[in-house]
Amino acid sequence: MLNINDLIRSSIRAMKPYSSARNEFHGEASIFLDANENPWNPPYNRYPDPLQRELKGRISELKDISPEHIFIGNGSDEAIDLVIRAFCEPSIDNIVTITPSYGMYEVAAEMNNVKCVKVELDPGFKLNADAILNTVDEHTKAVYLCSPNNPSGNVLNREEIYRILKYFRGLVVVDEAYIDFATSPSLLDGLVGFPNLIVFQTLSKAWGAAAIRLGMAFASPEIIAVLNKMKYPYNVSRLTQEYALKVLSNVEEMQRQLKLIRSERERVADALSRPPLSYKVYPSDSNFILTEVGDANKLYAKLVKQGIVVRNRNSITLCQGCIRITIGTPEENDALLAALSS
Numbered sequence: 001m002l003n004i005n006d007l008i009r010s011s012i013r014a015m016k017p018y019s020s021a022r023n024e025f026h027g028e029a030s031i032f033l034d035a036n037e038n039p040w041n042p043p044y045n046r047y048p049d050p051l052q053r054e055l056k057g058r059i060s061e062l063k064d065i066s067p068e069h070i071f072i073g074n075g076s077d078e079a080i081d082l083v084i085r086a087f088c089e090p091s092i093d094n095i096v097t098i099t100p101s102y103g104m105y106e107v108a109a110e111m112n113n114v115k116c117v118k119v120e121l122d123p124g125f126k127l128n129a130d131a132i133l134n135t136v137d138e139h140t141k142a143v144y145l146c147s148p149n150n151p152s153g154n155v156l157n158r159e160e161i162y163r164i165l166k167y168f169r170g171l172v173v174v175d176e177a178y179i180d181f182a183t184s185p186s187l188l189d190g191l192v193g194f195p196n197l198i199v200f201q202t203l204s205k206a207w208g209a210a211a212i213r214l215g216m217a218f219a220s221p222e223i224i225a226v227l228n229k230m231k232y233p234y235n236v237s238r239l240t241q242e243y244a245l246k247v248l249s250n251v252e253e254m255q256r257q258l259k260l261i262r263s264e265r266e267r268v269a270d271a272l273s274r275p276p277l278s279y280k281v282y283p284s285d286s287n288f289i290l291t292e293v294g295d296a297n298k299l300y301a302k303l304v305k306q307g308i309v310v311r312n313r314n315s316i317t318l319c320q321g322c323i324r325i326t327i328g329t330p331e332e333n334d335a336l337l338a339a340l341s342s
């Protein structure tokens with residue numbers, strides 16, 4: 001049986017977290033003279049709930065998962081970094097990730113003087129569990145996966161992920177920033193069976209709230225407790241918590257937009273793959289399309305001249321000649337297609 005406690009850096013295990021005024025007081029009170037706040041300008045004069053209880057209650061309802069399995073951070077970026085800092089001893093431990101994938105895993109590792117070992121995906125951007133399992137060593141604390149993967153857009157094979165979860169004796173992080181756009185289910189239902197699984201989701205993509213910076217990590221209560229111990233006391237502002245509650249109360253609107261983005265994705269993919277463009281289009285379970293266009297640098301520059309910015313992925317592993325296109329409004333997508341054909 002994998003013991004999460006054995007994986008934590010010893011200094012973090014031993015450390016006593018900062019205890020804020022809002023943390024220490026539990027109960028009913030009407031006069032708050034404990035946190036050196038200005039008594040006027042409510043409600044923003046008060047420090048926000050450090051554990052975001054109301055918001056976790058709502059997420060718990062939506063995802064059908066109890067609040068002690070939920071961590072909320074200042075974007076997924078916070079959780080990506082915290083997992084490395086909690087479990088990887090600088091200059092000794094490492095993480096293993098896939099390539100091509102999201103650049104922040106490596107940046108967060110390097111920032112912490114933790115080595116990031118990258119394993120190339122198989123053709124078709126497929127996950128190969130054996131390749132990962134053959135790469136991890138006794139200093140690998142976490143494997144970072146991304147599904148649907150950025151920039152390839154595809155969902156990673158579930159059985160391969162399960163094999164890594166089963167045979168790797170460390171943490172397996174699955175970044176599901178784009179899961180709402182996929183037809184296959186989230187790995188959240190695997191939390192019960194796999195104490196080493198951490199799932200990241202975010203309000204930045206399908207929920208349309210990238211500006212407020214809100215990321216979620218779902219994991220065992222033991223892992224969540226470590227992340228809570230390490231985070232800044234008030235890592236998620238009151239403004240963000242309020243707006244997140246508002247966004248999460250309107251599931252119908254999110255689903256309406258999701259449907260439109262999915263149908264636009266199929267329309268754009270179709271147009272890209274047909275003459276006159278005839279690009280190679282990789283299948284997408286996300287809100288973007290990776291497409292091979294030939295001279296990606298030239299095409300990128302041409303689009304910029306027409307005021308359209310896409311993501312040039314030409315220099316990324318296995319993505320030579322590729323650009324990544326985010327699905328916009330129907331009008332924006334029309335403008336893109338017109339510019340490409342011009």
Ligand SMILES: *Cc1c(COP(=O)(O)O)cnc(C)c1O
Pocket residue numbers: 074075076077078102146150175177201202203204205210213214215
């Ligand atoms: C966009 C994206 C995120 C979102 O990060 P936030 O910090 O929550 O905005 C996370 N992971 C991947 C792979 C992404 O592409």
